[in-house]
Amino acid sequence: MNYLFHIGNCVGLVLLQTTILKNWPHAAYVYDLSIPYVVYLSLFFPLKVSLPIVLLTGYFMDGISSGPFGLYMSIYFWMTMAFRRITGYLQINSISIIPFAVGIAVLAEDIILMLAVLALKGSYDIESATGQIIASHFLLAVITGPLIFLVMKWIYERRGENTDMGPSMEKGRFFWPTI
C-alpha cells in the first residue's frame, strides 16, 4: 500500500510537469520538480523503499524525454546514493540545509543534462541562455525546495509513515542542523 502511495506521488509529479506545467510559457525556467521528491525519499526512507520509487520516477521521465534512455534513471540513482552517503556524515534534515541540498541536486542534474546535450550535439559551444536557465533553476530550487519538503513531511506525517530518520524528524531538530 505504501509503495502504491509512493508510485502515485511519482506519477502525479510526472503528470504535473507534463500536463499542467506545459500550459505555462516560462515552464523551461522551472526546475525538475521530481528532484525534491528524490532528495526527500533518499534522506528519509530506507533504500529498499526509496530506490525502486526513484528508479520508477526516472523511468517515466526517460520515457517522456527525448534524451538518451536511462539518463534520468542514472541521475536519480546516483543522487539517491550520494545523499545516502552524505547522511552518514551530516544530518541533512534541517530546514536550514535542505534548500542547499535541493539546490545542489538541481544544479548537478542541470550540469549533467547540459553535458549530455553538448555530447549529443558534438559541439561544446555553450549557449548564452544556458547560464540563465541553470541560475533560475538553482535559485527557484533553493527558495521552493523547503516548501515542497514541508508539504511532503506534512503528507507523510498525516499518513503516519515511518521514515528512516526516526527521531531526527522531531521539530527542534528539523529546524537546526545536526552533525
Place this chain on the structure above:
Amino acid sequence: MFSKRTAIILSIVLVIAANIVVISIAAKNPHYFSGLRGPAVFLISPFQKVMNGVTGFLKEVWINYFFLVSVSEENERLKRTLEEALENNRALVEIESSNTRLKSILNLQQTAEFKLITAQVIGKGHSPWFRSVIIDKGSESGIRKGLPVIIPSGIVGQIIETNPRSSKILLITDQNSAIDAVVQRTRARGIIEGEPGGGFNFKYVLRKDDVRAGDTVVSSGLDGVFPKGLTIGWVSGVVKPVSGVFQEVSVLPLVELDKLEEVSVILNPPKSKPGEGN
C-alpha cells in the same frame, strides 16, 4: 590484494563507467532502447490524456464563463483570422519569390498535396534540455518515425518515437534538432538549430549573405524531412564578425510551441534532392 575500501571505490568507479557506456550506447542507438521506453509512454499517456482533458476543460470554463464570453470568442476568432492572414501572406511571398525564380526555367510549379493527420498534444516535457511533446496518435493511425509535424503557422518538429496510440515529437527548439532553412527574402541558406532559451541559432549562413532583423526564415526542403516553404521563425539578431566565413544569426520561432494543443503530421512528406531548394 585490495583493502575493502579500495575494492568499494573500484567497484563504484566500474559501475559509473558502465553507466556512462550504457547511456552513450543509448544516445547513439536510440532504437536499441525504444522497446524499454515504450511501456513508460504507454503507461503514462492515458493519465496524460485524462489530465489534459481536465485541464483543458477547466481552462475552457475559466475562459468562457468567468471572462466575458463574447469578448473571448471574438478575440479567439480574430486571432485565428489574423494567424491565417499572416500565414497566407507569408505563403504568398514565398510563392511569389518561387515563381519569379522558377518561371524562367520551368514555367510551371508543381504543388504537392500532403496527407495530414491531426493529433492532440497530451503531454510535454518542460525541461529546457530535451524538448519534446507527446501526441495522442500513433502507429495505428499511420504515424511513423521521421515524419514532419506542422501547424498552420509553421513547423513544430519531427516524430522520433511511436507507440500504437501515442507518438513523441522532437520539437524544433530542441538542441538536437536541425533543419535546412533559407531566408525568405534573400534565399540565404543555413541550418536552424534549437537553443536552450527556446529560440534558434541560424548556423552556417555565409557572411556575404544579406540577412536582416525581421526577415522570415522558412524551410528549404533540402533536408528531405520538411517540405519547402514552411515558416520556422523570424530573424531577431545578426552579428557579422570582422573575420570568418559565417555570420551569427539568431532566430525566434513564429510557432508558439508553449501553447501547442493540436498538431498535424504529414503522412507523405516529399523527398527532396539536393539542388531542388533554390
